[in-house]
Amino acid sequence: MYRKFFSYYKPHKRLFVIDFSSAIIVAVLELFFPLAVQWFIDKLLPTGDWGMIVQVSVLLLLVYALSTLLNFIVNYLGHKLGINIETDMREELFTHVQRQSFRFFDNTKTGHIMSRITNDLFDIGEFAHHGPEDLFIAIMTFIGAFAIMFNVNPTLALIAVGMVPFLAWLVTFSNIKMNNAWKTMYGKIADVNGRVEDSVSGVRVVKSFTNEAFEIERFQEQNGFFRSAKLYAYKIMAGTHSSIYMMTRLLTLVVLVVGAWLSFNGKLSYGELVSFVLYTNVLIKPIDKISALLELYPKGMAGFKRFRELVEQAPEIQDRPNAQVVSHLNGDIAFHQVDFHYDTSKTVLEDISFDVRAGQTIAFVGPSGAGKTTICSLIPRFYEVSSGAITIDGIDVRDMTQASLRDQIGIVQQDVFLFTGTIRENIAYGKLGASEEAIREAAKKAHLEAFIAELPDGYDTQIGERGLKLSGGQKQRLAIARMFLKNPPILILDEATSALDTETEMIIQQSLTELAENRTTLVIAHRLATIRNADRVLVVTPNGIEEDGTYDELVAQNGIFAKLHHIQFRKGQAAQEYVAMSTHS
Numbered sequence: 001m002y003r004k005f006f007s008y009y010k011p012h013k014r015l016f017v018i019d020f021s022s023a024i025i026v027a028v029l030e031l032f033f034p035l036a037v038q039w040f041i042d043k044l045l046p047t048g049d050w051g052m053i054v055q056v057s058v059l060l061l062l063v064y065a066l067s068t069l070l071n072f073i074v075n076y077l078g079h080k081l082g083i084n085i086e087t088d089m090r091e092e093l094f095t096h097v098q099r100q101s102f103r104f105f106d107n108t109k110t111g112h113i114m115s116r117i118t119n120d121l122f123d124i125g126e127f128a129h130h131g132p133e134d135l136f137i138a139i140m141t142f143i144g145a146f147a148i149m150f151n152v153n154p155t156l157a158l159i160a161v162g163m164v165p166f167l168a169w170l171v172t173f174s175n176i177k178m179n180n181a182w183k184t185m186y187g188k189i190a191d192v193n194g195r196v197e198d199s200v201s202g203v204r205v206v207k208s209f210t211n212e213a214f215e216i217e218r219f220q221e222q223n224g225f226f227r228s229a230k231l232y233a234y235k236i237m238a239g240t241h242s243s244i245y246m247m248t249r250l251l252t253l254v255v256l257v258v259g260a261w262l263s264f265n266g267k268l269s270y271g272e273l274v275s276f277v278l279y280t281n282v283l284i285k286p287i288d289k290i291s292a293l294l295e296l297y298p299k300g301m302a303g304f305k306r307f308r309e310l311v312e313q314a315p316e317i318q319d320r321p322n323a324q325v326v327s328h329l330n331g332d333i334a335f336h337q338v339d340f341h342y343d344t345s346k347t348v349l350e351d352i353s354f355d356v357r358a359g360q361t362i363a364f365v366g367p368s369g370a371g372k373t374t375i376c377s378l379i380p381r382f383y384e385v386s387s388g389a390i391t392i393d394g395i396d397v398r399d400m401t402q403a404s405l406r407d408q409i410g411i412v413q414q415d416v417f418l419f420t421g422t423i424r425e426n427i428a429y430g431k432l433g434a435s436e437e438a439i440r441e442a443a444k445k446a447h448l449e450a451f452i453a454e455l456p457d458g459y460d461t462q463i464g465e466r467g468l469k470l471s472g473g474q475k476q477r478l479a480i481a482r483m484f485l486k487n488p489p490i491l492i493l494d495e496a497t498s499a500l501d502t503e504t505e506m507i508i509q510q511s512l513t514e515l516a517e518n519r520t521t522l523v524i525a526h527r528l529a530t531i532r533n534a535d536r537v538l539v540v541t542p543n544g545i546e547e548d549g550t551y552d553e554l555v556a557q558n559g560i561f562a563k564l565h566h567i568q569f570r571k572g573q574a575a576q577e578y579v580a581m582s583t584h585s
């Protein structure tokens, strides 16, 4: 873990060396300052040489100036080093998350991913800057100060150092308490965040049930817990700081009193006494530093451990070493005895075999939960088949690179995801870097032009978070425009129009039919009117593909599809039977 941690310093070696060496020089200057004061009082003052005093003072001023400059470097470049490491880690994590497969997102809460990428890494930068540097400087300063003190007066040095273990115990004990208090507080703020996220993203539900007061009450409760936890943490912190303050002043007082007694007995000069008091402060500083480190260490390392856990989780689906880049597929798709399960407890698909010829439109129908979406998710390799194989143009999808495979497949779903931004940006998402002309052409094909022309800002209109300012039909048309721009040979339409009213559905259906032209199209549909012109219909049930044929053939077979047909066009006994079957599955 530590070796891994230090490997993040490598790209910033130069920064680290400048920062670390500046910090060492500052510490050495601090270490020798009391000796200079001692020399000033004991040796220089009795000479009465004012000219020399001025010269020494100017020299000291220069040393101060150098020390100030180095302090600035340590503060600025040291933090820059920490921020750089934090940024590198955040980038690595985001890149890693982008490479993860669907199963990872199925099993990981969005909130957790967010907090790992943001909050968890906050303290790591601070720790990366202060950790090794402060620890080294603290040890160096402590040993250096003690050695000099011992050299000046061993008795007084031992008395001063003798009190340090008490101070160290106080610091360690308080830190354990403080860390627990911070941990509790972080837990409580995570609860507050969760509540805010829920209430804000579900605000439409809150308002429709007029449950605002209930939400406020729930929020107040969480906020109250957070307040108490934070207050407790600060109480512990105030207690710790006050105790340390008292102990360090006590140390100075003891040194002063014993030093004064030694001085009365001629065993310590005034200069030595002053330098001893100053050294006591130097001796205390490492304790302060280590105390701060003890606070930072668990926070930083806990975040780092969580970060590594995620980064070391290899993506489930990876390109094979000799995977080929497919630049254009015709779209001949075949499933060969495919089995699939999301988790080992339940097999979702068993022994599924079928093929689709390039350019055909094939529809999947069947009861909810039978596996239609799952079948379609396997083609772009969002999930890996458990056994069997899927081929496109005779090539196993596992032998293609994921990127080139997915470039050839377009998916339009019922739930269109749009990004915060403009209409132009959202269409262009289909093909990054597309020309303005191509974007407009795609919008035209998706029958979006008239709508965009009416908007005051046209293509620059902001569509709000996730396209909130657009209607369902407009969102769907935008998704279709995106697909026209992408222009893939294979198209998957997963209940693309089922959330729309009949009139809008008819209009969108027209665009989808145009989009499907000259492509292999797989349509998952609940409303059969939308698949009337499909080349083939496959009926998927929990038992597999039970029926396969043209629309009219399947109606004539009088099986499951015929019942489904009757439910939508006639109703009656068949409808009831179909509903019973769906509910059962």
Ligand SMILES: Nc1ncnc2c1ncn2[C@@H]1O[C@H](COP(=O)(O)OP(=O)(O)OP(=O)(O)O)[C@@H](O)[C@H]1O
Binding pocket: 106, 342, 343, 348, 366, 367, 368, 369, 370, 371, 372, 373, 374, 375
């Ligand atoms: N990500 C997932 N993780 C675990 N199980 C899943 C996941 N997605 C779907 N399932 C399960 O797999 C089965 C098939 O789901 P799928 O979404 O493919 O069915 P469907 O036929 O498309 O249903 P619908 O018509 O309702 O959309 C269901 O039992 C479902 O609960």
